[in-house]
Amino acid sequence: MSQIAYHRFPALASNLTAFHNVSSPSDLIIAYAVLFAIPKPASKPNCGYFTTDASKTYQVGDGCPFPGENKNIPVEIPELKDKDVNHFCMGMRHAAMLLDDGSVWSWGANEVGQLGHGDESATSRPKKVVGDVPFSKIFCAANATIATTQGGDVFQWGQLSPKSTEKWSSPHKCGINGEYVYVGANHAGATKGSKLFTWGLGDNGRLGIGSTKDVSCDKPERVRLPVEDVAMGARSTAVVDQEGRVRVFGRNYGNLKPKQGPSILTPVVVKRLAEVETLVGTWTDDFYLANLEDGDQMIFGDQIPIDDPEADKEGLESKGNPPKKMRSPIRF
Numbered sequence: 001m002s003q004i005a006y007h008r009f010p011a012l013a014s015n016l017t018a019f020h021n022v023s024s025p026s027d028l029i030i031a032y033a034v035l036f037a038i039p040k041p042a043s044k045p046n047c048g049y050f051t052t053d054a055s056k057t058y059q060v061g062d063g064c065p066f067p068g069e070n071k072n073i074p075v076e077i078p079e080l081k082d083k084d085v086n087h088f089c090m091g092m093r094h095a096a097m098l099l100d101d102g103s104v105w106s107w108g109a110n111e112v113g114q115l116g117h118g119d120e121s122a123t124s125r126p127k128k129v130v131g132d133v134p135f136s137k138i139f140c141a142a143n144a145t146i147a148t149t150q151g152g153d154v155f156q157w158g159q160l161s162p163k164s165t166e167k168w169s170s171p172h173k174c175g176i177n178g179e180y181v182y183v184g185a186n187h188a189g190a191t192k193g194s195k196l197f198t199w200g201l202g203d204n205g206r207l208g209i210g211s212t213k214d215v216s217c218d219k220p221e222r223v224r225l226p227v228e229d230v231a232m233g234a235r236s237t238a239v240v241d242q243e244g245r246v247r248v249f250g251r252n253y254g255n256l257k258p259k260q261g262p263s264i265l266t267p268v269v270v271k272r273l274a275e276v277e278t279l280v281g282t283w284t285d286d287f288y289l290a291n292l293e294d295g296d297q298m299i300f301g302d303q304i305p306i307d308d309p310e311a312d313k314e315g316l317e318s319k320g321n322p323p324k325k326m327r328s329p330i331r332f
Contacts, residue, residue, distance in 0.1 A: 102134025
């Protein structure tokens with residue numbers, strides 16, 4: 001599903017004011033961080049990126065590497081001038097952009113190699129990811145980037161799990177070939193038919209394998225449940241089973257599954273949510289949108305701080321102010 005679908009959330013309507021001089025939101029490819037910002041102090045600057053059909057790439061916000069005079073006026077990124085952008089994503093402190101020629105360009109923080117430049121040097125200017133592998137899709141986690149080829153090979157760079165020793169500064173081929181890839185803050189998954197394989201940080205059971213252990217991208221493990229669709233959040237995962245029901249696993253504040261406890265190690269059904277076709281989620285929180293077979297949409301879950309050691313230092317953890325719990329799905 002296109003990221004533009006997130007504009008269906010009323011609370012995000014104010015984000016559109018930043019694009020007042022753009023003719024139509026359907027002309028844009030908008031990064032996750034613009035729509036679901038990481039929990040942060042009000043004074044924390046933010047930045048977003050988008051492209052138009054005219055092969056121009058823009059940024060908007062007061063936290064961009066090279067902002068314009070007015071933070072609400074989009075500014076074109078010169079390094080990407082006349083380049084055809086296919087897709088892009090945003091991590092905690094980095095951005096990556098896939099061009100139509102299969103190359104990936106990235107910029108931002110790089111302390112764990114998440115830019116894929118072959119080093120750990122940060123840069124405020126877009127630079128091509130090393131190697132000559134042509135990619136077809138890219139995904140950003142908090143401090144990692146994942147890309148897939150047309151043939152389904154999965155590559156990863158950066159550090160997906162903050163507890164893992166797996167840290168690459170250039171594209172590393174994972175031990176999975178999948179049709180679709182899904183990325184959370186610190187975990188990821190890929191499907192082959194109805195089979196889901198997951199890897200990364202295992203805390204709270206977010207990998208759905210019955211334990212909290214970390215799993216290497218070199219050897220992802222299978223979730224023992226046939227799935228039709230998947231969405232991953234900050235500390236949880238939601239899937240649609242073959243009966244159209246939604247099942248969740250991972251960190252639980254009562255918002256995903258009341259009375260289930262803080263950790264859900266294997267998939268459990270979310271009540272009052274059936275006949276679901278697809279799910280939408282983002283790595284910055286555990287807030288999901290379910291698209292129903294009758295065309296309606298429902299939301300469940302809530303915002304949960306992401307797993308990142310730097311978050312505590314910047315006051316992003318929202319200690320003493322837990323997320324508001326949504327006890328059941330809400331229909332639009």
